Amino acid sequence: MLGDGAYPRYEGGVFRPPSEAGSLILQVMYGCSYNRCAFCGMYRDRRFRIRPFAEVKEDVENLDPAVKRSTARVFLADGDALALPARSMLCILGLLKAELPGLERVGAYANAHSLLRHTDEELREIHDHGLEMLYIGLESGDDETLARTGKGATSAQIIEACRKAKRAGFALSLTAILGLGGVERSLEHARATGRAFSAIDPDYIAMLSLMLVPGTPLAEAAEQGGFVVPGPTAILRELREIIAETDVTNAVFRTTHASNYLALEGTLPEDKEAMLAALDWILANGNVIPLRPEWLRRL
Numbered sequence: 001m002l003g004d005g006a007y008p009r010y011e012g013g014v015f016r017p018p019s020e021a022g023s024l025i026l027q028v029m030y031g032c033s034y035n036r037c038a039f040c041g042m043y044r045d046r047r048f049r050i051r052p053f054a055e056v057k058e059d060v061e062n063l064d065p066a067v068k069r070s071t072a073r074v075f076l077a078d079g080d081a082l083a084l085p086a087r088s089m090l091c092i093l094g095l096l097k098a099e100l101p102g103l104e105r106v107g108a109y110a111n112a113h114s115l116l117r118h119t120d121e122e123l124r125e126i127h128d129h130g131l132e133m134l135y136i137g138l139e140s141g142d143d144e145t146l147a148r149t150g151k152g153a154t155s156a157q158i159i160e161a162c163r164k165a166k167r168a169g170f171a172l173s174l175t176a177i178l179g180l181g182g183v184e185r186s187l188e189h190a191r192a193t194g195r196a197f198s199a200i201d202p203d204y205i206a207m208l209s210l211m212l213v214p215g216t217p218l219a220e221a222a223e224q225g226g227f228v229v230p231g232p233t234a235i236l237r238e239l240r241e242i243i244a245e246t247d248v249t250n251a252v253f254r255t256t257h258a259s260n261y262l263a264l265e266g267t268l269p270e271d272k273e274a275m276l277a278a279l280d281w282i283l284a285n286g287n288v289i290p291l292r293p294e295w296l297r298r299l
């Protein structure tokens with residue numbers, strides 16, 4: 001349902017990365033063009049469709065004048081803004097530039113297949129018109145884990161899509177999920193994820209820790225004993241292995257998301273040795289550092 005007369009209007013719950021907390025959220029599409037990842041419950045309540053440009057235009061033009069003047073950042077929701085054709089995206093970016101005098105940055109979630117569907121020229125044009133920051137879910141660099149959790153893309157495809165986005169000039173923020181390989185593929189998942197980060201060389205890396213969302217296929221598999229979520233110590237070991245395998249030029253690395261047991265923040269490669277030393281010490285000394293308790297963890 002569109003809202004109550006206030007602009008912008010929203011349909012369903014709206015999600016955005018933590019770093020877009022201060023951004024104006026503008027829905028340019030509803031849901032996720034894929035919507036089949038076994039661990040994800042974000043958009044299961046809605047059917048994927050692209051929002052008509054006239055409606056988006058109405059939302060932006062009718063913003064409160066004070067909001068127009070003060071908006072520096074916009075996040076284009078929902079789950080995969082690059083599912084829009086390039087021409088539609090350029091119209092939206094042109095509209096934002098015309099209506100928001102203080103606009104500095106536009107960001108969006110992007111899916112590997114949507115990125116791969118656009119040509120290099122289209123991506124460059126979209127970037128040059130103001131969409132600068134893309135948030136991409138790698139989830140895992142381990143193909144077996146990606147296949148088991150129904151991600152719908154291989155690590156090679158995600159790496160190719162990310163490299164294509166980087167060539168077009170986008171800043172990339174990647175997420176991956178600790179624990180996604182289950183107990184069975186815990187370390188394979190971790191090491192392959194670090195190698196994928198190295199192959200992509202993103203600007204930001206944000207780790208989440210798996211939390212089963214009721215009603216998702218992964219939660220059902222866990223209920224039936226077909227998937228076992230690694231415990232906190234195994235999750236910290238995964239984190240250690242990911243950092244050890246990640247070889248990047250300059251990336252902010254964070255585990256500050258509320259799903260994680262331990263909040264770390266640093267820059268790689270600069271802080272790599274210090275982060276590894278801290279994790280090795282914690283792993284060797286048991287429960288000396290209080291981890292975030294289960295009841296405080298959230299997505």
Ligand code: SF4
Binds near residue numbers: 033034079137
């Ligand atoms: S994880 Fe991303 S691509 Fe997968 S269903 Fe959720 S929003 Fe869509």
